[in-house]
Amino acid sequence: xxxxxxxxxxxxxxxxxxxxxxxxxxxxxxxxxxxxxxxxxxxxxxxxxxxxxxxxxxxxxxxxxxxxxxxxxxxxxxxxxxxxxxxxxxxxxxxxxxxxxxxxxxxxxxxxxxxxx
Amino acid sequence: xxxxxxxxxxxxxxxxxxxxxxxxxxxxxxxxxxxxxxxxxxxxxxxxxxxxxxxxxxxxxxxxxxxxxxxxxxxxxxxxxxxxxxxxxxxxxxxxxxxxxxxxxxxxxxxxxxxx
Numbered sequence: 095x096x097x098x099x100x101x102x103x104x105x106x107x108x109x110x111x112x113x114x115x116x117x118x119x120x121x122x123x124x125x126x127x128x129x130x131x132x133x134x135x136x137x138x139x140x141x142x143x144x145x146x147x148x149x150x151x152x153x154x155x156x157x158x159x160x161x162x163x164x165x166x167x168x169x170x171x172x173x174x175x176x177x178x179x180x181x182x183x184x185x186x187x188x189x190x191x192x193x194x195x196x197x198x199x200x201x202x203x204x205x206x207x208x209x210x211x
Numbered sequence: 212x213x214x215x216x217x218x219x220x221x222x223x224x225x226x227x228x229x230x231x232x233x234x235x236x237x238x239x240x241x242x243x244x245x246x247x248x249x250x251x252x253x254x255x256x257x258x259x260x261x262x263x264x265x266x267x268x269x270x271x272x273x274x275x276x277x278x279x280x281x282x283x284x285x286x287x288x289x290x291x292x293x294x295x296x297x298x299x300x301x302x303x304x305x306x307x308x309x310x311x312x313x314x315x316x317x318x319x320x321x322x323x324x325x326x327x
Contacts, residue, residue: 127313137302139255139318141213146313185254191313196268198245199306199316201254 096121098188100202107176108210115171115205117186123147125191128162128169129199134182145169176209183207214238215307217319225327226297232290232322234305240285241307245316246278249302261288295326 097120107113119128130142143153145162153160157174173180183206187199214237222230234244243262247255259275261267261282269275277299279291288307292299302323306316 129315131318136320137304137323138320139304139306141315141317144313144315189313196243196260197308197311197313198257198260199255203254206252 096123096188096190096200098186098200098202100184100186100205102205103203104206104208106208106210109178110175111209112172112174113176113207113209115173115184115186115207117169117171117202119167119169119186119188121167121188121190123190127189127191127197129187129189130160130169130171131185131187132182133185133204139185142171173207176207178209178211181207181209213309213315213317215241215305215317215319217305217322219322220320221323221325223325223327224295227294228326230292230295230324232292232303232305232324234288234290234307234319236286236307236309236317239307239309241288241309242285243308244282244288245306245308246280246288246290247304247306249304249321251302255304258290292324295324297326300324300326 099118126147128145132140159172161170183204185204186202189197216235218233246258258273259267259269267280282288304321306318308316
C-alpha cells in the first residue's frame with residue numbers, strides 16, 4: 095500500500111536558521127514520482143518540485159534543496175537561511191505510475207513551519 | 212504558466228442549499244482534474260478524479276450523489292455539493308493536470324464552504 099509520512103507536525107525556527115522537513119514514503123511501484131507543495135496561510139498550494147524514482151540526484155533551487163534517497167525511501171526538503179515568508183504548511187506527496195494508476199497524489203500529513211523574526 | 216482558477220473563494224449559505232464550485236485551467240488544457248477536501252490542520256483528502264468527457268472516479272467513502280462532478284471541457288470542472296449540511300463545511304481544493312500522471316498537479320486557491 096502507498097503511504098507518505100511526515101513525522102514532524104510542527105517546526106519552529108528563528109529566521110536565518112536552516113531547517114529540514116522529513117518525508118518518508120511507502121510504495122510497491124518501481125516507477126513513481128515525489129512532490130513537495132507549499133501551502134501558505136492564504137490556502138493555495140504551490141508546486142515546489144517533482145522528482146521521479148529513477149533520478150536520485152539531489153536538487154538545489156536557491157535556498158531550497160531536496161535529498162532523495164531510495165535506500166531509505168526518503169525525500170527530505172531543506173530550507174537554508176529561512177525567512178519569515180517561508181512560514182507555511184509543507185506537504186510531501188507520492189504519485190504511483192504503475193499499471194492502472196491515474197497518477198493521483200497521496201499526501202503526507204503536512205509539516206507546519208513557523209519562522210520567527 | 213499553469214494557472215488554475217477556482218471560484219468562488221468563499222461561500223456561506225444555509226443548510227439545504229446546493230453549492231457549485233468551478234475550477235478552470237487558464238493557460239493549459241487539463242486532461243485530468245482532481246477535487247480534494249481539507250479539514251482544518253489536516254492533509255488533503257482526494258475526493259474524486261475526473262477526465263474530460265468521462266464520469267468522475269470517486270474515492271471510497273465519497274458519496275457521488277452528494278458531490279456531483281462535471282468535467283465538460285479541457286479547461287473546466289465543476290463540483291456541486293448538493294443539499295449541503297453543516298458537516299459539509301470544509302475547504303475544497305481543485306487541481307488540474309496536463310498530460311500524464313508524471314506531470315505536476317497545479318492547484319486552485321481553494322473554496323472555503325461554510326454551511327449554517
